[in-house]
Amino acid sequence: MxxxxxxxxxxxxxxxxxxxxxxxxxxxxxxxxxxxxxxxxxxxxxxxxxxxxxxxxxxxxxxxxxxLAGFERIFAGTNFPLWLGNSLLVTVLVTLGRVFFDSLAGYALARLRFRGRGGLFAAVIAVMAVPGVVLLIPKFLVLNQLGIYNSYAGLVVPLLADAAGVFIMKQFFESIPVSVEEAARIDGASIFRTFWSVVLPMAKPALITLTILSFQGSWNEFPHSLVSVQDPDLFTLPRGLADLVSGSLGSGTQYPLKLGAALLATIPVAIIFVVFQRYFVRDANDGSDKG
Amino acid sequence: MATETLTAASTAPGTSPRRRRGGTRGNENLAGWLFVAPVIVILGLFLLLPILMALWVSLTDWNGQGSPFTGDVPFVGAHNYTQLFTEDGLARRDFMTSIRNNMYYVAIVVPAQTVLALGLALVVNNRMLKGKSFFRSAFYFPSVTSSVAISVVFLFLFANSGAVNALLGFLGIDGPEWFADSRGLLHLLFGAVGVDSPPAALADGGPFGLTWWDWLAGPSVAMISIITLVVWTTSGTFMLMFLAGLQNVPVALDEASTLDGASRWQRFRHVTLPMIRPTTFLVLTLGLIGSWQVFDQVYVMSQGDPAKTTVTPAYLSYRTAFRDFDYGSGAAISFVLFLIIIVLTLIQRRALAERDTDRPRRGWRRRRVPERS
Incomplete structure (x- = not known):
């Protein structure tokens, strides 16, 4: 200005x-x-x-x-429908896994007193600092060794939990008053029962945030699919798109087709962004606290 | 559980319900570990264990055949590391080129995205303007989209007959062939003042196997298009951080300085900027850490070409392992990159911790919630 x-x-x-x-x-x-x-x-x-x-x-x-030739060729001339299906499957499974496992762990780290909790939490913080791009070769090695390279398991299982999600859930659980769950516990509810029926319903905002972040993260995830599968039948949307661009189309630049495919891959996240915008904003601001 | 209630009740006198002991304690111990078990297994199996495996592989010459953990795989010690730094050869030249490329990338991306993000935040934070939330969303939207999908769009924008060159055409500028142009920006500048070929002093000799002339190439034209894309996608996120920081600047302070007759620039320079210093530090360091990790965009847009001027260490490690089947070298590059990023992260965490030493909680907490309370 x-x-x-x-x-x-x-x-x-x-x-x-x-x-x-x-x-x-x-x-x-x-x-x-x-x-x-x-x-x-x-x-x-x-x-x-x-x-x-x-x-x-x-x-x-x-x-x-x-x-509409570009769009017609997306569906007739490429594996787009297959990639879409794979992406949906991976995204749903990864999101469910993260929301469940991250909140379990977040709750334990926030509320349950168990030996080694401090060390575990320090480990979670340390893991958050590990940059994804240096894990490309390591991930390939372990998937290969476990025999799940080039499979749906290899595509999904390593992403089922993430340290940042655990951190978000822990922070949230610490912010809700402890009295309600104590009442439930005194009434004789087991720890899991208390967590499931009393605490989780109160954690709705954090759960929505985590759901959205996991959805967005796994829908857009590219490097992991690059090192976990090589069979074109297992490609997710970003992987398939990258493949289109690097020349699997044959002759011509075919920009209308590529732009259309990229557009279709963007739409789900765009819809979620418009509908749940305030949760995205909250995430970015949490980032500012995260360090 | 009945026993739990009994235990709790019998120890209740004198203890707050928060500090139940005995059976409950044992229960919690078990439950705690059960609750964190899935996360431990997944992160342990797919994060910690693989790092150790890769550390081993980086000491071998494994070529991707069979298992790297048998006696058949030649153990080469630190050779994969030394060839990156001390042995003259292709491996070192490529690695140093990737470091050079990434250094120029960082040198432009970090300041550019920080300034742009701050500028956007200041405008969006302006109390006199309406419709700000729409623009805030518009600026932030690129940050949430898929890096691959966005790279496809930018490939089109920067195509030879693409939108960017069409725009430049309006201004009477003949745009370059972005992704075929390996000329370095600094070399182009030298050329503009008449220095087209390296002066003798720079032509031979230079650290780590690259000549001084090569080190001084600057980012290539192709790299500029990737830099543009990255600045465009990340600024929105950092804008939101600056907005959060700006919200902490008391309106009264701003008004008081206005009454004191401070000009807008003076207010920005002496009131706003000092108040948001923690946010600025955070944005700068997060930018520094993030910009050593550029991979997706390079993979989709340039594959390291032209003439290796868009190769970054992250991409080089991928290519060395998965294209040249030299997994040992690739893993070694990953670990050097890991080291660079970890050092930057530790510097950041240390500085943030020192900043908040007056806080009572433990280290990680202090750093994470300073702006909150």
Whole structure:
């Protein structure tokens, strides 16, 4: 933003300056709004173009003529439906697993007094710092050794729990008052029973956050599928997309098709983003506390 | 459970229900371990154990055939590591090139995304503007999309006849062939002032097997397109962090300084910026840590080409192992990268811990909730 440095000389001056500031503010917002959204507009527009139209007018969002050829070929000429099915399966299983296992562990670390809890939690924090990209070769080695390389098990099982999710759940459980569960325990409910019927229902916001994060994370997950499977029948959407781009299509650039496939892969996350936006925002702000 | 109730009741006098002892304690011990068992098994089996296995493989010449844990696999000691640093050869040249590429990448991505994120946060935080939540979402949306899908879009944007070159065309600029252009940005700058070939002093000799001229290439044109993509996708997340930080700046303070006659720049420089310093530090270090991990975008957009100018250590380790079947070398590169990232992480955690030494809780907690309470 431009920064006028002169001091206001009077009321008119100040009003004019406010107006100018406001105008500049909106101009900045609109400019960056375009910068951040127009690529998606281009993506949608060009996925509906013919290949020559996309090459000639890449900036225009309006297809001329409108062509569904790209989308037809996505479903007829690629394994897209298969990738979609695999992605759905992996995402559902991973999300269920993470929500259940992470909240179990988070609850134990927050509430149950057991030997080794402190050390375990320190380990969870340490694990959170391990960068995913250095695990590519290690993961391949262990999947290979366990005999589940190139299988659905290899695609799903390693992702069933994550340290960040445990951390989120633990933080949340610590924030709810302990009195309710104590009442349940005194009434004779077992620990698991208390957790399942008393504590979990109170943890709905955290569970929704974790569900959304797990869904988004596993839907978009790419490097893991790269090192856990190689059979094209086991490709998830990101893996299949990457394969399309690296030239499995044969001749031509086929941008309408690629953009269309990428668009279809983006839609589920986009819907969830629009509906559950405040949970995404909360996550990013948690990140600022996370360190 | 009945016994549990009895125990709790019999020890109740004098103890708060929080501190039940005896049977309950034993129960909790068992339950605690049962509750964390699935996570321990999964993380242990697919995170800790594989790291140890890879550490072993990095000391061997395993080529992907059979199991790496038999006597048939040649043990080479630290050779996979030394060839990255001390032995002249292709392995070291490639590794050092990847380090160079990533250093330039970090040098542009981290400042760019930090400044952009702060700028966006300041605009979105402006009390006078309406419709901010829409724009906040718009700026953040790229962060939640699939890195692969977004890379596909940017491949199209930066294609030879793509949107970026069309835009440049409007401005009368003849855009480059982004993904075929291996020229370094600094080399282009040198060229602009008449230095087209390396001066003798830079042409031969230089640390780690690359000439000074090679080290000074700057990010390639192809790398610039990847940098653009990354800055574009990550700024939204960091903007949200800055927004959270800005919310901690008391309105009264801002108003007081206005009354004192501070200009907007002075207010930003002497009030806002010092108040959000913790957030800025966090964004900078998270950016530093994250930008050594760039992989997906390289894989989808350039596969390390052209002329290896977009190879990063993460991508190099992948390619060395899974394309050249030199798993030992690939694993060694992973561990060097691991070390770089861990050092950055430790520096960050140490600094954050020192910042909050006045907090009563234990280390990790202090660092994690300082802005909250």
């Amino acid at each position: 431009a920064v006028p440095t002169d001091r206001p000389a009077g009321r008119d001056h100040r009003a004019a300056r406010t107006l100018a500031t406001r105008f500049l503010g909106y101009a900045t917002l609109v400019f960056f709004g375009l910068v951040f959204l127009y690529p998606f507009v281009i993506q949608i527009g060009n996925s509906l173009k013919t290949e020559s139209d996309a090459a000639a007018n890449p900036l225009s969002p309006f297809p001329d003529p409108l062509s």
